[in-house]
Amino acid sequence: MKGKVYLVGAGPGDPRLLTLRADELIQKADVVLYDRLVTKRIMSRVPRGTPKVYVGRSIGDHTSHQDSTNHHMLEQAKKHKTVVRLKGGDPIIFGRGGEEAEYLKENGIKYEIVPGVTSGIGSATYAGIPLTHRKFASSVVFAAGHEDPGKESDGVDWKAMAGSVDTIVIMMGVTRIGTICSELIEGGADRGTPVAVIENGTTPQERMITGKLHNIEQLIKSSDIRPPAVIIIGGVVGLSEKIKWR
Structure with a gap:
């Protein structure tokens, strides 16, 4: 049996x-x-x-x-x-x-x-970031920051994503955030697009930093943010200060 x-x-x-x-x-x-x-x-x-x-x-x-x-x-x-x-x-x-x-x-x-x-939703919600919002975001995508090296394709097309979705949620992307942000900017994303990085979301050890596409990599390094962390990119990040409830 x-x-x-x-x-x-x-x-x-x-x-x-x-x-x-x-x-x-x-x-x-x-x-x-x-x-x-x-x-x-x-x-x-x-x-x-x-x-x-x-x-x-x-x-x-x-x-x-x-x-x-x-x-x-x-x-x-x-x-x-x-x-x-x-x-x-x-x-x-x-x-x-x-x-x-x-x-x-x-x-x-x-x-x-x-x-x-999923941590992408839970972490955002606890941080007061609505992934969709009638005034700011009608679309959201979840993407892996790290790809299986055995995949035949090149993985996520960050440049294409820059102009096709309002909110981007990245899992497992802390160590590649510099490359990801650069490709998003090359794809047409505004350098000043808000970014939030949430470490250990929903737990007592939760930490969040915010920045822009052009400087979030340095902020992650200076704040010593480590995995597991969720990265959220888009205008909805700016609502956190108003909506946060924890």
Whole structure:
């Protein structure tokens, strides 16, 4: 008999943003496989005595680690009835949930995907930044700042994006922010476009800095902003001072 794997979104960090379904599964799991973006406060909700297996990857590890995670899911599903693969944010928004679901399907393992609040939305909301607004933004795009080197295409076309969307939310982009901003400006974006960078969004350790496309790279360095951080580019950033509620 094989168990079932639940690909569960843990949300952006604040345990109060866990869905009821996510918490239900955490409470009844036979084993929890968790990554580095799942906070200690969320992990504290795992019942004492439930095995917890860390499967987090290091930045830059794109292939070998995922193979190891897939192996863990398969082996645990052979041993346990309920396997929770707990992921920061949402499983299928830059969370590799799609890849893991494909792997489970290919190996005959039952699975369920449980959505979570992605950090791009949660961090913005807690910082008082509405990603869409009738007066400022009718479109929003989520983009990865880092690409899988194994992809055949060149990845995100930042220059094209500059004139086609109102709000840009970048995940995993802190180390490449200089290049990204330069390409956006080359694509026609105003050098003075507002930018916010939110580190550890929704958690007690949250920090946010704001700047412009032309100077945000230097501000990130001088403020020592580190991943995990979400970058938001667009006019809606200017509403934060008025709307912020934390």
